[in-house]
Amino acid sequence: MSTGFASIPLLKAAPEPDQVAERLEGGPWAGMELALLPRHVADDDALDAAIRAVTDRVPDGWTLLAESPVSWPSGEHVRVDRLDAEAKEGIERSARFAAAIGSPVLTIHLYIPQTPHDFRRGRPIDERAIQDFLDHFAATCEIHGVAPLIENVPPVLRMRTGGAFYTPIGGHWRDLLAWRERVPALGFTLDTSHAALFRSFAAAYPTLFGLTGDEGLELERYVEELGPNAQVAHVSNATGILGEGLTYETGDLDLDPVVARIGQLVPYVVAEINEPDHGVSPNIKAGYREVERALRLPSQTWQQPPRRLPPETLDWQAVIGRRDPVPDVLGLAAQVEGRRVLVTGGAGSIGRSLTALLASLGPELVTVIDAHEAALTADRHAKGALRLARFEHVLCDVRDRSRLEEETARARPHLVFHLAAYKHVDWAERYPVEFAATNLDGSWNVLRAAEQAGAASVVVASTDKAALAKNLYGRTKRLMEGLTWLAAERTGSGRTAVRLVNVLGSAGSATELWLRQARAGVPLTLTDPTMARYWITMAHAASLVAHGALAAGAGERLVTAADPIELEIGLVAERIWRQAGVGESQIHIAGVRPGETMREVLTGPGEELGEELVQGAAAIRGWSATDDTAAIVDEVDEAATAEERRQVWLAAMAGATPVA
Numbered sequence: 326m327s328t329g330f331a332s333i334p335l336l337k338a339a340p341e342p343d344q345v346a347e348r349l350e351g352g353p354w355a356g357m358e359l360a361l362l363p364r365h366v367a368d369d370d371a372l373d374a375a376i377r378a379v380t381d382r383v384p385d386g387w388t389l390l391a392e393s394p395v396s397w398p399s400g401e402h403v404r405v406d407r408l409d410a411e412a413k414e415g416i417e418r419s420a421r422f423a424a425a426i427g428s429p430v431l432t433i434h435l436y437i438p439q440t441p442h443d444f445r446r447g448r449p450i451d452e453r454a455i456q457d458f459l460d461h462f463a464a465t466c467e468i469h470g471v472a473p474l475i476e477n478v479p480p481v482l483r484m485r486t487g488g489a490f491y492t493p494i495g496g497h498w499r500d501l502l503a504w505r506e507r508v509p510a511l512g513f514t515l516d517t518s519h520a521a522l523f524r525s526f527a528a529a530y531p532t533l534f535g536l537t538g539d540e541g542l543e544l545e546r547y548v549e550e551l552g553p554n555a556q557v558a559h560v561s562n563a564t565g566i567l568g569e570g571l572t573y574e575t576g577d578l579d580l581d582p583v584v585a586r587i588g589q590l591v592p593y594v595v596a597e598i599n600e601p602d603h604g605v606s607p608n609i610k611a612g613y614r615e616v617e618r619a620l621r622l623p624s625q626t627w628q629q630p631p632r633r634l635p636p637e638t639l640d641w642q643a644v645i646g647r648r649d650p651v652p653d654v655l656g657l658a659a660q661v662e663g664r665r666v667l668v669t670g671g672a673g674s675i676g677r678s679l680t681a682l683l684a685s686l687g688p689e690l691v692t693v694i695d696a697h698e699a700a701l702t703a704d705r706h707a708k709g710a711l712r713l714a715r716f717e718h719v720l721c722d723v724r725d726r727s728r729l730e731e732e733t734a735r736a737r738p739h740l741v742f743h744l745a746a747y748k749h750v751d752w753a754e755r756y757p758v759e760f761a762a763t764n765l766d767g768s769w770n771v772l773r774a775a776e777q778a779g780a781a782s783v784v785v786a787s788t789d790k791a792a793l794a795k796n797l798y799g800r801t802k803r804l805m806e807g808l809t810w811l812a813a814e815r816t817g818s819g820r821t822a823v824r825l826v827n828v829l830g831s832a833g834s835a836t837e838l839w840l841r842q843a844r845a846g847v848p849l850t851l852t853d854p855t856m857a858r859y860w861i862t863m864a865h866a867a868s869l870v871a872h873g874a875l876a877a878g879a880g881e882r883l884v885t886a887a888d889p890i891e892l893e894i895g896l897v898a899e900r901i902w903r904q905a906g907v908g909e910s911q912i913h914i915a916g917v918r919p920g921e922t923m924r925e926v927l928t929g930p931g932e933e934l935g936e937e938l939v940q941g942a943a944a945i946r947g948w949s950a951t952d953d954t955a956a957i958v959d960e961v962d963e964a965a966t967a968e969e970r971r972q973v974w975l976a977a978m979a980g981a982t983p984v985a
C-alpha cells in the first residue's frame with residue numbers, strides 16, 4: 326500500500342501463526358518485521374514452519390523484513406566473535422527465511438554478550454573473530470539476495486533469558502561505523518530505544534564503557550551518523566538504563582522530530598514496542614499510528630549542540646590498574662525504581678556520581694540535600710533540563726535538626742543515603758567541635774528524621790579510618806557506624822554503614838590536588854611518599870554506596886570495598902603525573918599531618934571481611950555497636966539544645982579510645 330511518504334511504517338511480530346494473524350487485524354497496515362526466535366532456526370522443519378506462518382497468512386503487497394534471533398537453539402547467545410557451526414547454521418537459516426518471505430534485509434545485533442564478571446575482566450575483543458563473523462554474515466546474505474544489517478544495542482542486555490549481560494561493542498554509533506568500514510557490505514538498523522539507554526548509562530556510569538560522559542550520544546546524533554546507511558529504524562521510547570521498548574509517548578524521548586528526520590533517511594520504520602503479552606499488539610499498533618503520523622511532519626537536519634566544557638577527569642582505572650565493578654543494575658532497580666530517594670551531601674563529588682546512577686534507575690524523585698550553595702547550584706546546572714525533572718535540590722544543613730526533619734518529611738523518602746560529612750583528618754584535630762556537630766549530631770539527626778519519615782533503608786557513608794579509630798576523624802566515623810547499628814536495632818529496618826576508602830579524584834582530596842598540580846606542571850605536594858592507602862575510583866565509590874541499599878535490605882550492618890588496591894601515595898602521584906603532567910615529575914614533601922597514620926586497614930580487631938555481596942562490595946562481619954553507644958544517644962536525646970548535644974558528642978569523642 327502507498328503511505329504517502331518515503332518511509333514505510335511496519336508492525337513487529339515473531340513468525341508464529343497466532344501472532345501473524347493477530348497483527349493483520351485492525352489495519353490497514355503496510356507490513357511487519359519478523360523477529361526469529363531460537364526455535365525457528367533449530368532445523369529445516371522448524372524453519373519451513375516459520376516461513377509458512379508468514380507466507381500463508383500475509384496478503385500480497387505487504388512489506389516484510391527479517392531479524393535474526395538473539396540466541397541460538399542451544400541457548401548460547403549470538404556473539405559476533407563466535408562463528409562456530411551452530412552460528413553458521415543459524416545465519417544460513419535466518420538468511421533463507423529472509424529470502425523466502427521476500428525481505429530485502431536481515432538484521433543481526435552487533436554484540437558480544439558477557440556476564441558482569443567477564444565484562445569486568447576487560448579482555449581485549451578478538452577483532453579477527455569479529456571480522457570472520459561479519460564477513461560470513463555478509464557473504465551468506467549476499468548469496469540469498471538480502472542486505473546484511475547490524476543493529477546498535479543497549480548497555481544492559483537481558484536477552485529474554487533473565488540476568489544482565491554487557492557487551493564491549495555495539496552500543497556507541499562509532500562501533501557500527503567502524504565495522505562497516507571494515508565490511509562495506511554492511512548496512513545499519515538503528516534502534517532509538519537502545520541509543521537512548523546507552524546515553525543514559527554513559528551519563529550515570531561512563532567508565533564501564535571507557536567514556537567520560539554522554540556528550541556526542543544524543544539520539545539525534547545517532548540518526549545523523551547512522552541514518553545515511555540505515556535501512557531499518559526500530560522506534561520506541563525509553564527511560565533510564567533499563568526502560569526500553571516503551572510506548573511512543575511514555576519515556577524520556579520526544580520522538581516526533583526524531584521520526585520525522587528518520588523518514589528522510591531510512592526506508593523502513595518499525596514500531597518495536599514491548600508488549601506484556603506478545604500474542605496481542607495494542608501498543609505496537611498504537612505506536613505504528615504514531616510513527617505514521619510523525620513521518621508526515623516537516624523535518625530539519627539536527628544541529629549538533631555546542632560542546633560542553635570537558636570534565637576535569639583522568640583515567641583513574643589506569644591509575645590503580647583495575648576496571649570498575651559492574652553494578653547490579655537489576656537489583657538496584659528493584660530498590661530504586663518508582664521510589665523516592667533522599668541524599669544528604671548529594672552535591673559533593675561522590676554524591677553527584679551516586680545521584681546520577683540512582684536517577685538512571687527510574688526513581689520517582691531524588692531529593693538532594695546539601696549545605697554548600699555553590700555545589701548545589703553547580704549540580705542543578707550539570708543535570709540539565711530533562712534530568713532535573715527527577716530531582717529536587719534543597720539547601721539545608723544536617724546540623725539543623727528541625728529543618729532537616731521538615732525537609733525529610735516533605736521528601737517522604739523510601740531510601741536515604743547520608744553522605745554529608747567533614748572528612749579531613751588534620752582539620753578534625755583542629756576543629757573537633759565542627760566535626761562533632763556535622764559527623765555525629767548531623768548523622769543522628771539524619772537517622773532520626775529518616776525513622777520519623779518511615780524510610781525503609783538508610784545508608785551511611787563511613788571510612789576505613791573507623792576500623793582502628795586512631796584519630797578524631799576516625800572516631801567520629803566509628804561512632805557513626807555505631808549509630809547506624811543502633812538505629813537498625815531500634816527501628817527494625819534496614820540501616821547500613823559503608824566503609825569507604827580513599828576515592829580517587831574526589832573533591833578536596835590529595836589526588837584531585839595532584840591532578841591539578843600535574844596539569845599545571847608544578848611540584849606534587851605529598852605528605853610522605855611511603856604512606857600506603859586503599860584506593861577506589863569515584864565510580865566504584867558510587868556503586869559501593871548504592872549497593873549499601875541492597876545490603877541494608879539483606880540485614881547487613883557494615884560493608885566495604887571488596888577489592889580495593891593498596892598503593893603507596895608516591896606511586897599514585899607518579900601515575901597521575903604520567904597521565905597528566907609534562908616532563909619529569911617533581912615532588913614537594915610537606916610532612917605527615919596531625920592525626921595521619923602511615924597505613925590504613927579495612928577491618929579492626931574482632932572484624933573480618935566477609936564474602937563479596939555484589940561486585941566491589943563485601944560485608945564486614947563481627948562488628949556490633951556497644952552499650953556505650955546507646956548510653957551516648959540517650960544522653961544526646963535528653964539534651965535541650967544543639968549546643969548541649971555537641972558537648973555530649975565531644976565528650977564521647979574524647980573518651981573513645983582507639984581500637985587495640
